[in-house]
Amino acid sequence: MEQHEPRTPAxxxxxxxxxxxxxxxxxxxxFNLPQLPPNPLEQDLWDQAKEDRIDPLTLKEMLESIRxxxxxxxxxxxLRFLQLELSEMxxxxxxxxxxxxxxxxxxxxxxxxxxxxxxxxxxxxxxxxTENKGLxxxxxxxxxxxxxxxxxxxxxxxxASGQFDVEFQLAxxxxxxxxxxxxxxxxxxxxxxxxxAQPVGLxxxxxxxxxxxxxxxxxxxxxxxxxxxxxxxxxxxxxMNLLExxxxxxxxxxxxxxxxxxxxxxDKVLLNVIRTPDTVTSLCFGRYGREDNTLIMTTRGGGxxxxxxxxxAVFVEGTGEVGSPPAQAMKLNVPRKTRLYVDQTLxxxxxxxxxxxxxxxxxxxxxxxxxRAYVQALESSLSPMSVTARExxxxxxxxxxxxxxxxxxxxxxxxxxxxxxxxxxxxxxxxEALYALPRAFFKVPLLVPGLNYPLETFVQSxxxxxxxxxxxxxxxxxxxxxxxxxxxISMPVSEGLMAA
Numbered sequence: 240m241e242q243h244e245p246r247t248p249a250x251x252x253x254x255x256x257x258x259x260x261x262x263x264x265x266x267x268x269x270f271n272l273p274q275l276p277p278n279p280l281e282q283d284l285w286d287q288a289k290e291d292r293i294d295p296l297t298l299k300e301m302l303e304s305i306r307x308x309x310x311x312x313x314x315x316x317x318l319r320f321l322q323l324e325l326s327e328m329x330x331x332x333x334x335x336x337x338x339x340x341x342x343x344x345x346x347x348x349x350x351x352x353x354x355x356x357x358x359x360x361x362x363x364x365x366x367x368x369t370e371n372k373g374l375x376x377x378x379x380x381x382x383x384x385x386x387x388x389x390x391x392x393x394x395x396x397x398x399a400s401g402q403f404d405v406e407f408q409l410a411x412x413x414x415x416x417x418x419x420x421x422x423x424x425x426x427x428x429x430x431x432x433x434x435x436a437q438p439v440g441l442x443x444x445x446x447x448x449x450x451x452x453x454x455x456x457x458x459x460x461x462x463x464x465x466x467x468x469x470x471x472x473x474x475x476x477x478x479m480n481l482l483e484x485x486x487x488x489x490x491x492x493x494x495x496x497x498x499x500x501x502x503x504x505x506d507k508v509l510l511n512v513i514r515t516p517d518t519v520t521s522l523c524f525g526r527y528g529r530e531d532n533t534l535i536m537t538t539r540g541g542g543x544x545x546x547x548x549x550x551x552a553v554f555v556e557g558t559g560e561v562g563s564p565p566a567q568a569m570k571l572n573v574p575r576k577t578r579l580y581v582d583q584t585l586x587x588x589x590x591x592x593x594x595x596x597x598x599x600x601x602x603x604x605x606x607x608x609x610x611r612a613y614v615q616a617l618e619s620s621l622s623p624m625s626v627t628a629r630e631x632x633x634x635x636x637x638x639x640x641x642x643x644x645x646x647x648x649x650x651x652x653x654x655x656x657x658x659x660x661x662x663x664x665x666x667x668x669x670x671e672a673l674y675a676l677p678r679a680f681f682k683v684p685l686l687v688p689g690l691n692y693p694l695e696t697f698v699q700s701x702x703x704x705x706x707x708x709x710x711x712x713x714x715x716x717x718x719x720x721x722x723x724x725x726x727x728i729s730m731p732v733s734e735g736l737m738a739a
Contacts, residue, residue, distance in 0.1 A: 253346040295328035352399040368394030396441035412438040440479030451476040474498035480522040495519035642733025643700040653686035660686040700733040
């Protein structure tokens with residue numbers, strides 16, 4: 240508020256629609272919120288009452304209907320009138336009908352915003368949150384409104400960062416359980432953070448918004464609404480504030496709990512726990528007299544606790560029960576980027592479109608070749624399963640034995656639901672110099688749907704060198720040259736001949 244140095248700080252106290260400014264422990268200035276326009280229907284009713292065109296009972300009924308339906312709330316004068324008994328209404332109307340209807344909002348929360356410098360003792364603007372879902376930024380010298388912003392709900396906590404004349408950002412925690420982020424030259428919120436519970440505290444630590452909720456937990460969010468972490472508290476959160484140790488560039492959040500504990504967190508890491516004789520209801524950390532780092536606490540029983548931080552104090556991460564394990568915070572030994580990696584990155588950046596087109600072309604060719612091979616297998620009946628609707632068949636083979644004689648079992652199954660299959664033949668194609676089969680061609684009995692038919696035969700290995708080959712099995716229909724289905728059997732090496 241003062242341009243010359245050293246600047247004398249001022250204390251701002253919000254009460255109802257007013258802000259009382261004290262300087263040197265004496266009253267300095269009183270700022271009143273601007274009045275809001277009254278409800279037009281309400282104004283018309285009081286004008287009729289002023290001209291005695293409406294009786295008090297009718298006035299009460301009309302005001303009650305307006306209160307239930309209208310978006311603009313009633314004035315204090317009308318609300319007081321609705322609370323009166325029938326015998327007191329007439330005297331109240333005669334006493335107040337000539338007065339001008341005033342609709343006044345109240346202040347729900349307040350914080351400060353640096354005006355043009357980021358210094359510790361620089362001039363700050365007042366940021367007010369009001370009951371009519373608005374934010375006001377007040378000039379600290381002329382006490383005029385510099386900016387007005389609208390939000391969807393009533394703010395209960397405010398956090399400000401930046402400078403008003405340069406660039407600033409406001410975070411408002413509201414009664415609807417949502418955090419709204421507003422920036423310079425924006426009349427409405429740019430981002431929003433929806434919580435699963437009502438907020439009980441809001442603190443900005445560096446570029447992270449730390450929010451306490453009624454679910455006994457702390458949440459860390461970015462200004463764009465991305466959730467970073469969550470820490471569960473052992474008791475309900477009563478108050479929160481910022482701990483800033485400027486000489487060590489430390490910023491942490493202090494949390495007062497219902498179990499008479501004050502916990503200090505840096506991000507989600509527990510730094511310290513302070514136990515107090517009574518439940519703490521408010522916290523403040525900063526300069527007190529000659530001490531730069533002092534913690535002042537008020538308790539539920541009306542007590543005041545002052546703790547001074549030792550100059551030799553070291554904040555060590557607790558071995559406690561919250562936060563991630565220490566191994567998670569260790570940095571990996573990632574190898575340095577080689578020249579080959581840099582050249583490959585530049586190549587991908589310059590020829591990314593062409594590389595993508597080549598990849599898509601090869602992928603389409605792969606799909607085409609797979610489709611052609613599948614069609615060819617269906618047309619030549621190279622698959623062990625028949626795809627015809629009239630005769631759906633399934634075939635698989637099992638080879639047993641060590642050699643030189645093997646037992647070959649064909650399992651043939653009719654997979655139709657109610658249609659039997661008759662008139663099938665089984666044929667084996669093989670190298671007669673390597674194998675001999677007693678039955679290389681035989682008829683298949685009637686195939687009942689759903690049953691598995693094992694067809695057994697023996698294979699004699701004739702090779703003395705332990706050579707093995709493929710035996711092809713064809714399932715044919717009488718009178719047709721194209722097989723219904725086929726299978727290739729890879730015969731094992733005859734271990735009996737190899738031992739001999």
